[in-house]
Amino acid sequence: MINEELQAYLAGKFSNAEVKPGKQYLEILVQAADLHETAVQLKGVPELSFDYLICLTGVDYPESMQIVYHLESVKHRHMVVLKVNTADRVDPKVDTVSDVWQTAKYHEREVYDLLGVKFNHHTDLRRLFLDDDYGFPLRKDFKDEVRIVER
DSSP states (O other), X not given: OOHHHHHHHHHHHOTTSEEXXXXXXXXXXXXXXXXXXXXXXXXXXXXXXXXXXXXXXXXXXXXXEEEEXXXXXXXXXXXXXXXXXXXXXXXXXXXXXXXXXXXXXXXXXXXHHHHOOEXXXXXXXXXXXXXXXXXXTTSTTOBOTTSSOBO
């Protein structure tokens, strides 16, 4: 499918989502409650077949955290960017997609380690790089006690 066809298909399939062209790829913004079901359908529907999670990252915004998933269909050679915002940034939570794409397991651990986003139902959510009491250094309000990093 070309991007226009893919956009029309996604808009029809995910009526609760905002589907729009991005700078490079189509973007799908979903509600946190719809994230897991959307991920299952993006991978499982034969016309879409997004079987490859390229990367998963987090973004710190003033009101919430946003989790960004870059997905590719190896079979159909098309790509999308799936985005979801947390309800707040004080205690950010979204559902895991590690049961949909196995590679999400460590990407989610990295986002948890550096931004503090908790992934509900993750089988092994623990810090990947830092000590448990260190804080979350990619948050805009992070203050390093040694003053190595200050934002």
